[in-house]
Amino acid sequence: MASIKRGQHIELEIEKFADKGKSLARVDGYVVFVHGAVPGDRVKAYVFKKKKSYAEAKIDEVIEPSELRTEPRCRYADECGGCKWQHVEYEAQLEAKRQSVEETFAYNSDFSGIEVPPVIGCDSPYRYRNKMDFDFSADRWLTSAEIDSGQDFDTDFAVGLHVPGNFFKVLDLQECHLPSAVTPKLLNGIRDFAKARDWKPWDIRNHTGFLRHLVIRTGEHTGDVMVNLVTNGYDEERIEAVSSFLQEEFPEVSTFIHTNHKGKSQNPQGRERTIFGSGVIYDVIGGYRFAISPSAFFQTNTTQAETLYEVARDFADLKPTDRVYDLYCGAGTISVFLSQRVDKVIGVEMVEAAVDNARTNAAMNNIHNCTFRSGDLKDVFTPSFIAEHGRPDVVIADPPRAGMHKKVVQQIADLHPERFVYVSCNPQTQARDLDLLKDYYRIDRVQPVDMFPHTPHIENVVRCTRK
């Protein structure tokens, strides 16, 4: 093992991208993961973690920059948890994601021959997010530039995003380039409004304060804007004041929601109340209109969601007689998107509110061949469910990052549809689940789609055919 010590400053040549946006260098074969580095960089780095098989380091200085580097657009790019790769050329980000999918599948010898084509990238890799969840905090993180400026800053109020790996401290963001332009304007307006009235932000250590989260959703193709202010308790006077402020200063806000969240968890959920507007916003995918309620899952990149669904639809090789099961269907977007190509679609989803949205969405688009069921997928496929809906010709599954429960994987094996399309935002759990199906299915095609530029995340679609 190389004689690297924690606390040491060392020079490194960066070899390649690694997991979670880090990059990899080697010292006599010993692996060092370097945060913020880019393949081709020569850097001086500080070793802050040392383990038996690897160390982790942070850059002190880029001695020779890689050709893959570019100037980040955002002043917070080096310190914010939102973007890890703004300093990497977009084409290089896409190739890094392609390689990571290929390596994830190649790790399993049964999948070693699988070729992963180039990632389908975004036409515009900024301003693509239709939802941002900002946190209020009584513990502000000052950036290096803020410290170097010598100015005095309020360190007991921040609203923005967490710095990576820090549960308490939040960057007080004045700009953010991932959501639509109205989002940072709203963030700044609401911050100024609340600070002028001395409203206290949430103190995560003592569980005190009023302001907890600010969730802003926008309809990319409709221009709708939803503001959801999450506070500790309901204070009618204050919420009415925010409501008047939004209506006067931000006429683009179409609906304002208040969520009362008194628990200790950082999850912005609780009792929702619509203060003005309809309580939902609308967006359009593939010519279909979808209602989005405050807590419903909706793909965060609307334009690329359409590309993703097109890939899934092509991979499913649909026929007019097909019966399709859309598993983890959320608000029914995939079901509705492919409904006109098939005989019928049965969508299954755990969150009741999302199932209600799915039914509304189908009806709103005059779609009458989709049925939606609520329930945990591991318990849904009872003999009576199969008797009622029939066995599927095609299954499309789009689970959360954790992947599918083993029981669900086994049930897909038992249902044994001719075609199975697996959409995933986590290729590692996707490969794990597909490994359990390898006696039943052959992987035919793989197609990654970039929904999240400037982050290491990737969405991957796999098409499997019955053996």
Ligand SMILES: C[S@@+](CC[C@H](N)C(=O)[O-])C[C@H]1O[C@@H](n2cnc3c(N)ncnc32)[C@H](O)[C@@H]1O
């Ligand atoms: C990645 S989202 C996909 C939603 C939808 N396909 C879309 O494109 O908008 C995953 C969905 O799975 C749902 N879900 C998570 N665990 C589940 C379970 N055990 N059973 C059923 N649905 C579940 C979540 O509520 C969420 O709506």
